[in-house]
C-alpha cells in the first residue's frame with residue numbers, strides 16, 4: 249500500500265480526523281471489493297467526505313420516507329465549498345442543495361453523494377443533469393440506488409457525459425443509513441424491528457427503562473426514525489408510554505393497533521390526544537372510543553404479520569417497530585418478517601413465575617452485526633437476522 253500513507257498524512261495535515269484502524273480496514277476492504285490493487289484510485293479522504301455526507305443526511309431522520317436519506321458534499325482543492333441533504337419527499341434532492349450552496353465553485357469540483365444520483369424526472373428534475381450542468385469533474389458515490397428506476401442509470405449517464413465516477417466508498421455505512429429503504433426496494437415490504445424490554449430474570453416487561461422515552465432516549469429516537477409502531481391491544485391497558493418521539497422537530501410515527509378478538513376498544517388519552525395518526529386493525533366490527541379524525545379503523549380478513557405488513561406497505565410505510573409489551577403481541581411474530589431486534593435489558597428482577605418470552609412463531613436463528621450500548625441504567629442490544 250505505498251500510496252496509502254501519504255493520503256493519511258494529507259488528511260492529518262488538513263486538520264481532519266486521523267483515520268482509525270477500522271476506517272483503514274474499511275478502506276482496504278472497499279478497495280478489495282472493487283478489485284483495486286497496486287495503483288490507488290481512492291484517496292483516503294474520500295472516506296472522510298463520504299462520512300460527512302452520511303452525517304448531514306441524518307439531519308432529515310424520520311422526514312424523507314418513502315424516499316431515502318441522502319447527503320452531498322462538493323469539494324474543491326481540498327475544501328468543502330457546498331453541502332446539502334434531502335430534507336423531505338417532494339423537496340429537491342441533496343445534490344441540488346449542495347450545488348446551490350457551491351455556486352460557481354462547483355465547476356471542476358468533486359461531488360460526494362451517499363446514494364447514486366437519480367436520472368429520471370420524478371417530482372424533481374434528475375440530479376445527473378444538475379451535476380453535468382454545474383460542470384462537476386468527478387462524482388464519488390457511496391452506493392448504487394436499489395430503486396429499479398434509478399439502479400446504475402445515474403452512474404451510466406454521468407460516465408457518458410465524461411465525468412469520472414467512483415462507486416462504493418463507505419458503502420456499508422451508506423447502506424446502514426438507508427437499511428429500511430433498501431429492504432423495501434428489494435422485498436416490497438416494510439423493514440421490521442422487533443423491540444422489547446426484559447428483566448434480569450428474563451421476563452418480558454410492560455414498561456420501558458428509565459429515560460428511554462425522554463429526549464435523547466433510544467425509544468424516543470426509534471419513534472423519530474420509524475414510520476410506524478405496531479402494538480397489540482393489550483399494550484393499551486398497561487401504564488406504558490405511547491410510541492411518541494420527544495426529539496426536537498420529530499415527525500411522529502403512525503400508531504398501528506392490532507385489535508384481536510375484540511368488539512370494543514378504548515384508546516388511552518396519551519394515544520388519542522397525541523399528534524400521531526392511529527390505525528386500528530381489526531378482524532370484525534369494533535367500537536373504538538374516543539372518536540377522532542386521527543383514528544382510522546381498517547379490517548383485515550386474516551390477522552397475521554404478513555397481512556399487516558402488506559397493508560402498511562400499500563400505505564407507503566418503509567419501516568415499522570413491532571413493539572412487544574405483553575404476551576398478546578407475541579402472537580404477531582412470524583418467521584421471516586423481522587429483520588432487526590432491539591432488546592432492552594432493565595435492572596429489575598421481576599420475580600414472575602410465567603415462562604419467559606414464548607416467541608412461538610420464530611425458529612432458532614443467529615443474529616449478526618451486534619451493537620451494545622449502556623443507556624441510562626439499561627443495557628441496549630441490537631442485532632440483525634442474517
Ligand SMILES: [Zn+2]
Nearest residue numbers: 341365366375
Ligand atoms: Zn436526485
